[in-house]
Amino acid sequence: MDSSTAKILDGKALAEQIQTQLRQEIEQLQPQIGRPPGLAVVMVGDNPASAAYVRNKERSCAHVGIASLGKHLPSTTSQTELAELIQSLNQNETVDGILVQLPLPAGLDADSLLQTIAPEKDADGLHPINLGHLVRGEPGLRSCTPAGVMRLLEHEKIEIAGKHAVVVGRSILVGKPVALMLLEANATVTIAHSRSPNLAEITRSADILVAAVGRPQMITQDMVKPQAVVIDVGINRITDDSGKSRLVGDVDFENVRRVAEYITPVPGGIGPMTVAMLLENTVLSYKNRHQV
Incomplete structure (x- = not known):
């Protein structure tokens, strides 16, 4: 490498290392807990960039052994239907992480939906309670x-x-x-x-x-x-x-x-680091919910 140019920080290589560690951790924990960690990615509409991100997240879940519980909904889905879906995912014992893929179609209020997610399942680290933990320097799920x-x-x-x-x-x-x-x-x-x-x-x-x-x-x-x-x-x-x-x-x-x-x-x-942190948050939530 030319010494006059910057060193490239390779997020892809580090993300692969993190995914390997998570895969090993899940292989050890799954027999004790009796199920794999579960991540529910909620996507509304058919924004091509969002669809590509969601596919990437689902592939990464499969790679490390996280059950991908994706919910792909039509753009006609109402705010109430989305809020009800999130509430049902909050109650679902097999779901450890919930993520709403942004941006949402016009007319839907992302902020109120993010606040509907149970803070302990907030895989994206964007719930006001998790942001509050960050402000206070307390442990919690961090923005990916x-x-x-x-x-x-x-x-x-x-x-x-x-x-x-x-x-x-x-x-x-x-x-x-x-x-x-x-x-x-x-x-x-x-x-x-x-x-x-x-x-x-x-x-x-x-x-x-x-x-x-x-x-x-x-x-x-x-x-x-x-x-x-x-x-x-x-x-x-x-x-x-x-x-x-x-x-x-x-x-x-x-x-x-x-x-x-x-x-x-x-x-x-x-x-790639964002996706690795999303998987890590899901595994952290999985471990916290089962106290391992």
């Missing part, structure tokens, strides 16, 4: 994508304590929880967003830069401090001049890798 970011940094032994971390993006899915997790790891954290004046000035001060805005290649080379750690959480599909579509992140990868010390690719960086 931010937890995946932290696990990748830990695995690479990247120093976080005392570093300045800048998170671009303030969503409840990624921006806010990852900022809290970095704070918990003793970083000094700045949250910036699309309305921050002098955004480039803020990002250039980052030792660790997390991009989670959902805008293709928004973070350019001149916005990155030399030798920074750049974590790209964005997944954007763009179409080039020839009509071919491909996935890119929120970071201009080819140019930023010339100045950064570490960088995550898209795809193959944080995406």
